Amino acid sequence: GQQVMQIPQYQHVQEGEDFTTYCNSSTTLSNIQWYKQRPGGHPVFLIQLVKSGEVKKQKRLTFQFGEAKKNSSLHITATQTTDVGTYFCAGLNNAGNMLTFGGGTRLMVKP
Amino acid sequence: GAVVSQHPSWVICKSGTSVKIECRSLDFQATTMFWYRQFPKQSLMLMATSNEGSKATYEQGVEKDKFLINHASLTLSTLTVTSAHPEDSSFYICSATHRRGGYTFGSGTRLTVV
Numbered sequence: 001g002q003q004v005m006q007i008p009q010y011q012h013v014q015e016g017e018d019f020t021t022y023c024n025s026s027t028t029l030s031n032i033q034w035y036k037q038r039p040g041g042h043p044v045f046l047i048q049l050v051k052s053g054e055v056k057k058q059k060r061l062t063f064q065f066g067e068a069k070k071n072s073s074l075h076i077t078a079t080q081t082t083d084v085g086t087y088f089c090a091g092l093n094n095a096g097n098m099l100t101f102g103g104g105t106r107l108m109v110k111p
Numbered sequence: 112g113a114v115v116s117q118h119p120s121w122v123i124c125k126s127g128t129s130v131k132i133e134c135r136s137l138d139f140q141a142t143t144m145f146w147y148r149q150f151p152k153q154s155l156m157l158m159a160t161s162n163e164g165s166k167a168t169y170e171q172g173v174e175k176d177k178f179l180i181n182h183a184s185l186t187l188s189t190l191t192v193t194s195a196h197p198e199d200s201s202f203y204i205c206s207a208t209h210r211r212g213g214y215t216f217g218s219g220t221r222l223t224v225v
Contacts, residue, residue, distance in 0.1 A: 035216075041218075042217065042219045043155070043204075045215065088155070090214075100157075102154065104153075
């Protein structure tokens with residue numbers, strides 16, 4: 001079945017440092033989605049990437065979808081304490097009927 | 112727009128009790144809703160896909176008689192954990208798709224079985 005691997009599992013950074021999380025799927029994806037879950041909260045949809053090689057930006061966040069539509073990354077520039085949380089990628093299969101979540105990357109930011 | 116309301120947010124029950132969790136799409140119609148389970152510091156695991164007016168599709172390893180799903184209308188899906196036991200304690204969360212893309216999640220239900 002479809003597997004989505006996400007690394008790293010945990011990341012501690014000093015406030016102001018950059019952060020990147022990577023997502024790899026075992027199969028080609030229809031799209032990839034990114035979610036943020038704050039401690040004690042529920043996942044919140046951040047963005048969806050559909051096209052091969054697509055790059056999207058949201059303020060300090062940059063999202064990329066690989067050319068083969070099997071990998072993706074989320075990069076945060078100059079992290080802030082408000083960036084703390086777990087970032088999940090989720091890949092939608094080509095049939096469009098299964099969304100598989102990566103294991104998440106827990107980001108901790110030291111002020 | 113695209114809000115999913117989930118209740119209750121937290122429930123503590125005695126072992127053997129059945130617990131019903133409701134998920135409502137407030138401002139859109141959700142023909143399909145998804146139910147997930149999340150253990151502490153772990154990812155979301157899909158339990159079942161709920162389709163309005165038909166039987167839910169369960170993932171491998173999920174007992175359909177244990178986790179009853181009903182999707183009676185386009186805006187409401189319910190998950191009932193029957194005869195809950197301590198090992199059923201977890202965070203249960205629903206989601207639904209909407210036209211603008213992505214999945215909207217409910218706020219989740221923390222179930223503690225004592």
